[in-house]
Amino acid sequence: xxxxxxxxxxxxxxxxxxxxxxxxxxxxxxxxxxxxxxxxxxxxxxxxxxxxxxxxxxxxxxxxxxxxxxxxxxxxxxxxxxxxxxxxxxxxxxxxxxxxxxxxxxxxxxxxxxxxxxxxxxxxxxxxxxxxxxxxxxxxxxxxxxxxxxxxxxxxxxxxxxxxxxxxxxxxxxxxxxxxxxxxxxxxxxxxxxxxxxxxxxxxxxxxxxxxxxxxxxxxxxxxxxxxxxxxxxxxxxxxxxxxxxxxxxxxxxxxxxxxxxxxxxxxxxxxxxxxxxxxxxxxxxxxxxxxxxxxxxxxxxxxxxxxx
Amino acid sequence: xxxxxxxxxxxxxxxxxxxxxxxxxxxxxxxxxxxxxxxxxxxxxxxxxxxxxxxxxxxxxxxxxxxxxxxxxxxxxxxxxxxxxxxxxxxxxxxxxxxxxxxxxxxxxxxxxxxxxxxxxxxxxxxxxxxxxxxxxxxxxxxxxxxxxxxxxxxxxxxxxxxxxxxxxxxxxxxxxxxxxxxxxxxxxxxxxxxxxxxxxxxxxxxxxxxxxxxxxxxxxxxxxxxxxxxxxxxxxxxxxxxxxxxxxxxxxxxxxxxxxxxxxxxxxxxxxxxxxxxxxxxxxxxxxxxxxxxxxxxxxxxxxxxxx
Numbered sequence: 001x002x003x004x005x006x007x008x009x010x011x012x013x014x015x016x017x018x019x020x021x022x023x024x025x026x027x028x029x030x031x032x033x034x035x036x037x038x039x040x041x042x043x044x045x046x047x048x049x050x051x052x053x054x055x056x057x058x059x060x061x062x063x064x065x066x067x068x069x070x071x072x073x074x075x076x077x078x079x080x081x082x083x084x085x086x087x088x089x090x091x092x093x094x095x096x097x098x099x100x101x102x103x104x105x106x107x108x109x110x111x112x113x114x115x116x117x118x119x120x121x122x123x124x125x126x127x128x129x130x131x132x133x134x135x136x137x138x139x140x141x142x143x144x145x146x147x148x149x150x151x152x153x154x155x156x157x158x159x160x161x162x163x164x165x166x167x168x169x170x171x172x173x174x175x176x177x178x179x180x181x182x183x184x185x186x187x188x189x190x191x192x193x194x195x196x197x198x199x200x201x202x203x204x205x206x207x208x209x210x211x212x213x214x215x216x217x218x219x220x221x222x223x224x225x226x227x228x229x230x231x232x233x234x235x236x237x238x239x240x241x242x243x244x245x246x247x248x249x250x251x252x253x254x255x256x257x258x259x260x261x262x263x264x265x266x267x268x269x270x271x272x273x274x275x276x277x278x279x280x281x282x283x284x285x286x287x288x289x290x291x292x293x294x295x296x297x298x299x300x301x302x303x304x305x306x307x308x309x
Numbered sequence: 310x311x312x313x314x315x316x317x318x319x320x321x322x323x324x325x326x327x328x329x330x331x332x333x334x335x336x337x338x339x340x341x342x343x344x345x346x347x348x349x350x351x352x353x354x355x356x357x358x359x360x361x362x363x364x365x366x367x368x369x370x371x372x373x374x375x376x377x378x379x380x381x382x383x384x385x386x387x388x389x390x391x392x393x394x395x396x397x398x399x400x401x402x403x404x405x406x407x408x409x410x411x412x413x414x415x416x417x418x419x420x421x422x423x424x425x426x427x428x429x430x431x432x433x434x435x436x437x438x439x440x441x442x443x444x445x446x447x448x449x450x451x452x453x454x455x456x457x458x459x460x461x462x463x464x465x466x467x468x469x470x471x472x473x474x475x476x477x478x479x480x481x482x483x484x485x486x487x488x489x490x491x492x493x494x495x496x497x498x499x500x501x502x503x504x505x506x507x508x509x510x511x512x513x514x515x516x517x518x519x520x521x522x523x524x525x526x527x528x529x530x531x532x533x534x535x536x537x538x539x540x541x542x543x544x545x546x547x548x549x550x551x552x553x554x555x556x557x558x559x560x561x562x563x564x565x566x567x568x569x570x571x572x573x574x575x576x577x578x579x580x581x582x583x584x585x586x587x588x589x590x591x592x593x594x595x596x597x598x599x600x601x602x603x604x605x606x607x608x609x610x611x612x613x614x615x616x617x618x
Binding site: 018019020021022023152153154155160162164190191192193194195196197199200201202203204205206207208209210211214220223224229 | 327328329330331332461462463464469471473499500501502503504505506508509510511512513514515516517518519520523529532533538
């Protein structure tokens with residue numbers, strides 16, 4: 001018998017300033033919308049009805065196809081699935097486009113198979129989608145895409161995923177300047193050696209950020225939202241970065257940094273009005289440089305994927 | 310009129326594994342016991358009635374004298390004080406001997422002057438005692454010595470001190486092998502450059518440790534108590550380190566690492582019995598190497614300095 005559900009999986013922000021490679025959080029919007037269907041024929045079929053036509057449809061090249069296949073292999077299941085993308089986070093934005101797809105696919109399939117696994121256990125399969133997308137099976141987008149809220153990846157070997165609390169009043173402004181910046185390239189520019197002194201500064205801020213989330217201390221979150229190691233290098237690849245950040249801070253942001261490996265920026269604030277003002281202020285800078293941009297304003301998403309139909 | 314109080318200030322563990330330079334916590338024992346007295350003659354007078362005869366008595370060379378003078382300078386006070394040391398944490402142990410002295414002095418003087426400053430505000434003066442003791446005004450011993458519990462030093466410029474919660478069932482075992490290891494020397498052996506990959510592992514564990522404290526998740530605290538940067542280098546300076554650590558883990562420790570810059574080790578566990586067993590197991594290793602040692606077992610101290618008379 002065929003059975004289908006429609007669902008939403010959120011975009012996410014990884015590399016949260018001093019949380020490089022270990023921390024991410026989910027957004028209320030944007031996100032992927034898909035329909036996933038059990039089909040009577042084996043194999044995975046991808047259908048793209050979103051506005052992004054470049055998505056590979058071969059399941060072994062498609063992030064959600066790869067993630068879903070890893071999940072099915074684990075279950076030793078021959079069940080066939082059909083995934084239809086209705087809306088898609090723009091690829092290459094730095095807000096977890098591939099992660100949203102992978103999360104949507106494995107979450108939906110797990111639902112259709114009556115939840116053989118917990119949502120947390122799905123992370124490892126969604127990570128295979130990330131490996132397909134960027135060459136590295138990182139979890140700091142897929143874990144929050146699946147679990148919602150802030151999620152810490154304490155360790156990869158063994159995988160240790162720690163859901164963190166989400167302060168109630170935390171709003172996020174996102175700007176996605178329409179320039180191309182590949183994750184792989186953004187990773188290549190990083191230095192392999194850093195100074196111990198910078199590392200100490202960094203993990204002081206990592207610790208402050210984690211403490212701030214638990215204490216709902218917005219001042220501490222803001223003060224901790226600093227990155228002395230990655231941001232100084234990667235921000236050079238984003239035209240107008242310093243000016244956008246300055247505009248965000250002037251507009252009342254607690255802090256502002258690169259989302260994922262860029263080119264998007266995220267900024268935190270404590271109200272919807274402020275968050276909108278911050279996003280618009282960053283967009284003005286972008287416009288003055290003749291760079292098109294998308295902006296999004298939302299709370300931090302506590303739910304992860306949601307079945308919408 | 311002369312006025313005096315007797316007080317206890319705790320020993321402390323700094324550099325808590327992945328919390329190098331940014332995290333410390335206080336012990337219930339051991340600690341310094343002092344009597345501090347307002348005197349009618351200006352200046353600071355140090356009297357040593359403890360068993361450690363090597364303590365400098367000139368106030369400008371004595372950690373507590375330096376800390377107290379910094380405090381008095383800030384207040385623009387000419388008040389004279391007399392400090393008598395009754396018991397003293399062994400210098401050079403790695404459990405905050407100088408910090409206990411500095412904390413005791415400034416806390417006591419602040420009390421005798423009817424608390425012109427908050428305890429948190431005293432940290433910066435106690436740090437001057439640390440500068441005198443080790444050449445570096447670090448705060449990861451003096452802050453927990455003054456505030457009790459776990460304390461994060463998120464940043465030094467500006468100084469940003471964040472008191473953290475202390476899990477109720479957390480016990481600490483300390484072993485102090487009687488070998489000499491100067492803080493300055495232990496600092497010299499550190500590499501100035503580290504790999505980004507190690508740094509990421511480290512701040513994943515920093516984040517895990519902070520989250521574990523907030524969640525009272527003893528398993529997470531244990532898993533996070535790893536240091537891939539400092540411990541591999543400094544542990545070489547401590548004879549029998551690996552065997553002591555292994556003995557602690559076998560005896561049921563959540564985790565074990567170097568206290569401060571050594572030579573002491575600390576281990577966490579969740580009961581008084583386990584903590585005693587762990588301390589004794591580490592001591593056996595020390596004895597087998599013909600190294601004398603002191604051991605201490607206590608909960609994490611939540612109070613900081615206490616007036617005892």
